Amino acid sequence: MALKIERITKRFGTVSAVREVSLTVEKGEFMALLGPSGSGKTTLLRVVGGLELPEEGTLSFDGHDLTHVPARERRAGFVFQHYALFKHMTVAQNIAFGLDVRPMGKRLARREVNQRVEALLNRMQLEGLGKRYPSQLSGGQRQRVALARALAIEPLMLLLDEPFGALDAKVRKDLRQWLRALHDETKLTTIMVTHDQEEALALADRVAVMNEGRIEQVGRPRELIEKPASAFVREFLGTDGEGI
Amino acid sequence: MTKPTRKFRYPTKDSAPVRIALTLAGVAYIALFLLTPLIAVFAEALRNGAAAFLAAVTEKDALAAMWLTLTVAAIAVPLNTIFGLAAAWSVAKFDFWGKSVLITLIDLPFSVSPVISGLVYVLLFGAQGYLGPLLDELGIKVIFTVTGLVLATVFVTFPFVARELIPLMQEQGVAEEEAALSLGASGWQMFWRVTLPNVRWGLLYGILLCNARAMGEFGAVSVVSGHIRGLTNTMPLHVEILYNEYNFAAAFAVASILALLALVTLVLKSALEWRYGDEIAAAHRH
Ligand SMILES: Nc1ncnc2c1ncn2[C@@H]1O[C@H](COP(=O)(O)OP(=O)(O)OP(=O)(O)O)[C@@H](O)[C@H]1O
Ligand SMILES: [Mg+2]
Numbered sequence: 001m002a003l004k005i006e007r008i009t010k011r012f013g014t015v016s017a018v019r020e021v022s023l024t025v026e027k028g029e030f031m032a033l034l035g036p037s038g039s040g041k042t043t044l045l046r047v048v049g050g051l052e053l054p055e056e057g058t059l060s061f062d063g064h065d066l067t068h069v070p071a072r073e074r075r076a077g078f079v080f081q082h083y084a085l086f087k088h089m090t091v092a093q094n095i096a097f098g099l100d101v102r103p104m105g106k107r108l109a110r111r112e113v114n115q116r117v118e119a120l121l122n123r124m125q126l127e128g129l130g131k132r133y134p135s136q137l138s139g140g141q142r143q144r145v146a147l148a149r150a151l152a153i154e155p156l157m158l159l160l161d162e163p164f165g166a167l168d169a170k171v172r173k174d175l176r177q178w179l180r181a182l183h184d185e186t187k188l189t190t191i192m193v194t195h196d197q198e199e200a201l202a203l204a205d206r207v208a209v210m211n212e213g214r215i216e217q218v219g220r221p222r223e224l225i226e227k228p229a230s231a232f233v234r235e236f237l238g239t240d241g242e243g244i
Numbered sequence: 245m246t247k248p249t250r251k252f253r254y255p256t257k258d259s260a261p262v263r264i265a266l267t268l269a270g271v272a273y274i275a276l277f278l279l280t281p282l283i284a285v286f287a288e289a290l291r292n293g294a295a296a297f298l299a300a301v302t303e304k305d306a307l308a309a310m311w312l313t314l315t316v317a318a319i320a321v322p323l324n325t326i327f328g329l330a331a332a333w334s335v336a337k338f339d340f341w342g343k344s345v346l347i348t349l350i351d352l353p354f355s356v357s358p359v360i361s362g363l364v365y366v367l368l369f370g371a372q373g374y375l376g377p378l379l380d381e382l383g384i385k386v387i388f389t390v391t392g393l394v395l396a397t398v399f400v401t402f403p404f405v406a407r408e409l410i411p412l413m414q415e416q417g418v419a420e421e422e423a424a425l426s427l428g429a430s431g432w433q434m435f436w437r438v439t440l441p442n443v444r445w446g447l448l449y450g451i452l453l454c455n456a457r458a459m460g461e462f463g464a465v466s467v468v469s470g471h472i473r474g475l476t477n478t479m480p481l482h483v484e485i486l487y488n489e490y491n492f493a494a495a496f497a498v499a500s501i502l503a504l505l506a507l508v509t510l511v512l513k514s515a516l517e518w519r520y521g522d523e524i525a526a527a528h529r530h
Contacts, residue, residue, distance in 0.1 A: 070425075
């Protein structure tokens with residue numbers, strides 16, 4: 001069940017960004033992908049989201065093969081590291097985008113779309129910001145708009161690439177708790193990429209530690225700390241502060 | 245404590261006399277080389293009075309020339325808008341073999357003298373040209389026809405839109421496009437809702453420049469036209485003919501219409517630069 005990643009390999013020219021990675025994320029689980037810069041976290045996340053086609057391996061969700069399903073049909077809520085908000089659209093238009101581009105038969109009435117946008121704005125604590133443009137928001141607010149936009153399509157899974165990467169430490173800590181609460185409420189299968197081991201350990205149900213395109217160890221935060229499978233994992237989790 | 249008597253001066257600022265002298269020199273230069281000819285065109289055009297001016301610009305061949313110029317631009321500009329968009333899109337958003345060759349090719353019309361481009365067309369499509377006999381059998385005439393004028397204009401004005409858009413699209417990357425796809429947009433929706441709106445002002449700017457050149461082009465068009473009055477004479481060519489016939493007032497009258505067109509373009513261009521400068525590629529600013 002849930003998301004199954006099996007022996008995925010992704011190369012860029014001669015560089016193997018991801019090497020034969022297998023990982024299963026249970027339904028409703030919050031999985032963190034942790035690793036130093038260049039270890040292949042983003043690449044693996046993009047493969048799962050359908051933005052990158054792997055050379056080898058398969059992906060499935062709930063038993064359905066996803067490997068060759070195009071990104072637009074995967075219903076993966078992707079939150080990009082630098083948000084990638086549509087800068088010429090208002091916050092409300094950004095959030096409504098996924099609903100507006102639905103095929104003719106499945107499109108919602110305007111009123112229903114507006115209601116959903118309004119509900120998401122409230123839930124993301126963005127009340128009253130619907131008419132603003134992304135450039136008129138703070139980093140934390142942009143982050144939440146990106147999240148609201150991804151949630152609007154009622155995704156099957158949530159893929160977060162360094163969701164707090166561009167924010168300062170204080171905002172990071174607040175958003176962290178808030179994200180965990182959101183996850184407990186929605187029970188969405190979630191993969192979050194981060195290179196901050198403290199963040200991964202505090203937030204995730206399980207953590208997959210990546211190094212040079214491979215997964216070194218997968219486990220609950222406690223397991224990783226108490227029984228690191230390799231010297232790399234021990235060292236990477238051992239340093240406090242940023243583990244790069 | 246005594247205050248320093250010398251006033252502080254920014255190191256990048258020259259003293260007042262130097263500044264004023266430089267400014268005056270600049271203004272005088274612009275007046276001499278840009279403004280005077282412009283005024284002369286309008287003065288000459290109106291030398292024999294408004295009635296003569298009107299008669300000259302509403303004369304049969306003059307109207308035909310204007311109509312032809314508009315027709316050629318109306319075909320060449322949309323074509324180059326579409327192909328410029330396609331070329332910029334592929335160069336900016338994808339990696340493929342031969343990309344640098346394509347970029348060089350896009351710039352080719354800028355590095356070749358327009359007269360040469362015209363001659364190449366004659367060499368290709370003319371009666372004695374490589375493709376001439378073949379086209380003859382198919383009943384297609386290119387040289388000395390409107391088709392030839394359009395082809396030459398398309399060639400000469402090709403780079404404007406593409407060149408404007410390439411740096412802009414490169415700078416914007418593909419992040420927003422990827423977001424659109426992952427939210428369920430089709431390629432078509434992605435293009436119309438995300439890619440195009442993000443470059444709209446740059447695109448408009450490129451179209452404007454393309455249009456100005458399409459209407460003003462002389463060299464390439466002159467070679468393929470054959471100067472058939474009322475048939476293959478565009479406005480710039482018509483001006484030349486009138487001038488060569490010592491019909492100065494009429495020549496300047498038609499020229500003043502072209503100059504007016506240029507002024508309108510200039511105003512629109514400045515308005516775009518002023519309002520949307522950061523959305524227009526840096527290459528063309530200032
Ligand atoms: N589009 C690409 N073209 C070529 N190489 C790439 C591309 N994307 C990633 N790579 C390479 O693949 C490897 C893994 O990159 P990836 O972005 O997945 O790392 P990451 O773990 O997300 O790092 P970071 O923490 O810095 O974001 C790196 O060596 C990178 O240079
Ligand atoms: Mg990354």
